[in-house]
Amino acid sequence: xxxxxxxxxxxxxxxxxxxxxxxxxxxxxxxxxxxxxxxxxxxxxxxxxxxxxxxxxxxxxxxxxxxxxxxxxxxxxxxxxxxxxxxxxxxxxxxxxxxxxxxxxxxxxxxxxxxxxxxxxxxxxxxxxxxxxxxxxxxxxxxxxxxxxxxxxxxxxxxxxxxxxxxxxxxxxxxxxxxxxxxxxxxxxxxxxxxxxxxxxxxxxxxxxxxxxxxxxxxxxxxxxxxxxxxxxxxxxxxxxxxxxxxxxxxxxxxxxxxxxxxxxxxxxxxxxxxxxxxxxxxxxxxxxxxx
Amino acid sequence: xxxxxxxxxxxxxxxxxxxxxxxxxxxxxxxxxxxxxxxxxxxxxxxxxxxxxxxxxxxxxxxxxxxxxxxxxxxxxxxxxxxxxxxxxxxxxxxxxxxxxxxxxxxxxxxxxxxxxxxxxxxxxxxxxxxxxxxxxxxxxxxxxxxxxxxxxxxxxxxxxxxxxxxxxxxxxxxxxxxxxxxxxxxxxxxxxxxxxxxxxxxxxxxxxxxxxxxxxxxxxxxxxxxxxxxxxxxxxxxxxxxxxxxxxxxxxxxxxxxxxxxxxx
Numbered sequence: 006x007x008x009x010x011x012x013x014x015x016x017x018x019x020x021x022x023x024x025x026x027x028x029x030x031x032x033x034x035x036x037x038x039x040x041x042x043x044x045x046x047x048x049x050x051x052x053x054x055x056x057x058x059x060x061x062x063x064x065x066x067x068x069x070x071x072x073x074x075x076x077x078x079x080x081x082x083x084x085x086x087x088x089x090x091x092x093x094x095x096x097x098x099x100x101x102x103x104x105x106x107x108x109x110x111x112x113x114x115x116x117x118x119x120x121x122x123x124x125x126x127x128x129x130x131x132x133x134x135x136x137x138x139x140x141x142x143x144x145x146x147x148x149x150x151x152x153x154x155x156x157x158x159x160x161x162x163x164x165x166x167x168x169x170x171x172x173x174x175x176x177x178x179x180x181x182x183x184x185x186x187x188x189x190x191x192x193x194x195x196x197x198x199x200x201x202x203x204x205x206x207x208x209x210x211x212x213x214x215x216x217x218x219x220x221x222x223x224x225x226x227x228x229x230x231x232x233x234x235x236x237x238x239x240x241x242x243x244x245x246x247x248x249x250x251x252x253x254x255x256x257x258x259x260x261x262x263x264x265x266x267x268x269x270x271x272x273x274x275x276x277x278x279x280x281x282x283x284x285x286x287x288x289x290x291x292x293x294x295x296x297x
Numbered sequence: 298x299x300x301x302x303x304x305x306x307x308x309x310x311x312x313x314x315x316x317x318x319x320x321x322x323x324x325x326x327x328x329x330x331x332x333x334x335x336x337x338x339x340x341x342x343x344x345x346x347x348x349x350x351x352x353x354x355x356x357x358x359x360x361x362x363x364x365x366x367x368x369x370x371x372x373x374x375x376x377x378x379x380x381x382x383x384x385x386x387x388x389x390x391x392x393x394x395x396x397x398x399x400x401x402x403x404x405x406x407x408x409x410x411x412x413x414x415x416x417x418x419x420x421x422x423x424x425x426x427x428x429x430x431x432x433x434x435x436x437x438x439x440x441x442x443x444x445x446x447x448x449x450x451x452x453x454x455x456x457x458x459x460x461x462x463x464x465x466x467x468x469x470x471x472x473x474x475x476x477x478x479x480x481x482x483x484x485x486x487x488x489x490x491x492x493x494x495x496x497x498x499x500x501x502x503x504x505x506x507x508x509x510x511x512x513x514x515x516x517x518x519x520x521x522x523x524x525x526x527x528x529x530x531x532x533x534x535x536x537x538x539x540x541x542x543x544x545x546x547x548x549x550x551x552x553x554x555x556x557x558x559x560x561x562x563x
Contacts, residue, residue, distance in 0.1 A: 008377025009362045017317050017324065018351040194391045197360050202408040202454075203380035212407070216395045295394040295434060 077265040085265035108172020116180035124188035140178035146239040175236035176229035183225025187218025220293035227285035306333035312366035325515035341501035349516025384456035390443035
């Protein structure tokens, strides 16, 4: 009986509806907690609160006559942000974005492929697991000074490679660990369905295991990206980067006590973080809404 | 493909035995089951939970290997899935939640790398009352509609044999009656052989030409009942004294663990 599907032949058939949750239920709330505002009243209230917070902080700082080097007024931050944006921040935003995108692209691709491979064999997973945990828990920006020393200068004409490397090392394991959780979810009934139509092992992977894992993969990408941004900015701060970058600018503005510009940079970094969240919120909504 | 001689069974189960290696020791799921199913017949396999009904069905469909014994379909031993000859209908519809109804029905075509038979699908959707719901996702549909979609998915492949694993077990009594009538109608319009697993005695009698009663742990054949009810069958028949008497008789057989009847050995 050699053609009998190997993953089914010795499994006691059970059709618990949520059997694939045996390997840890998915907490999807991270991506669905944003609710789209519906009525004009809701939108109006949200805008009013934001405006209130902005001018409230402004009012308090004016009333207390707080000097701008202690805490700049929101209007000062806005003017610091909008004056000469291209010269002050444009180049650095581009450097950080490059490091972030390249690092996450490299790290997540490797992480996703590794997750798909190691989950095929439980024994391999056991061997690899401790190293993944070490990679996940070690802050990768600690490696940047070392990477700067040991990586040949300017690979591909870019001085940002040590940071790209650190971002990849920070985001990859996050994608790996979440994607592995996704690939470990097995739904015997759905595999049996595909097998009954003669599906190959690759078809089972592509049409059953991968879609089943996709929500967890998206969560992995989101967490990995946020870790990647953190590592990119942190690495720029930690190591005197000739290329600049937003983290570099934070140190620069702080050393010159240009506090409004410092805060303007924080706002840009926060905007990057929020855009990561928003992108994955919509990716999750489009590709994984069946799970919610 | 081997042409079966007249009278030769479509499906022949010979001494089917299955022992699982469970975590707490071997689980004896099937013990020496032998049964024949003829071409165009509707046979129900009836028994309480854990009597190996699903195991037997999976072995029929080539999803399971038997520990001992063999199964012949069209005279050939079953060695693995036979997607051209057999179609499964699973518990809880078993639709893929990330695909809409149309994509679910087209799933087997994709697996088999075959062009989608749109005319056949349209006809089946109309017949099952699903026309207009092609773009709905499974979670947006009732349990009955999901199971109808899974029947369309199986029938669109036009298999000679349908293997049905407690397909209506999760449905309420009214929807279940409706689905049973739909199944009988679809069956009468074709020449399909159906093996239908259920734990519902009334459902088994209502549908079947023959009811194969199994007893649990290990799954043994208790008795095979020939159901003489005329066709087409109606829900009213289930209220007749004969029908209710048969239910009670089968219930006693299950409770006695097969000791009421001597299993005929050929």
